[in-house]
Amino acid sequence: MTDDITIYHNPKCGTSRNTLALIRHCGIEPTVIEYLKTPPSRAELQALIARMDCPVREVLRQKGTPYDELDLGNPRWTPDELLDFIAQHPILLNRPIVATPQGVRLCRPSEAVLALLPQPLPSPFTKEDGEVVGIS
16 A cells, blocks of 8 residues: 555665655555656656745755756756756755655655654664664
């Protein structure tokens, strides 16, 4: 059961893996989109960011991306231009982004996903680094 939950996931990212594991720990099997293999369209990106109600810059990833090479820290780039860059270079999209009926959010740290899930954490969860996320 997907419960209408989608995670834009990068399996090489520990935060993304922990977020997916947290969702599954809650008994939910989300739709998993490996966005580097199946990038969202520009229109999908625009809709996601609109639902997040945040500036496009907040979803840009710097580390391990062409961010500096493209001079994306420069304030001259408009939100539309930044969306174009993300569409051309999906690695620029920070992760994981989780979309649910409760909202859309960049889940950094991974436990930020808990605010989007329809049920509370059933039991403590141990992240890959050993950190325990308790029941709130």
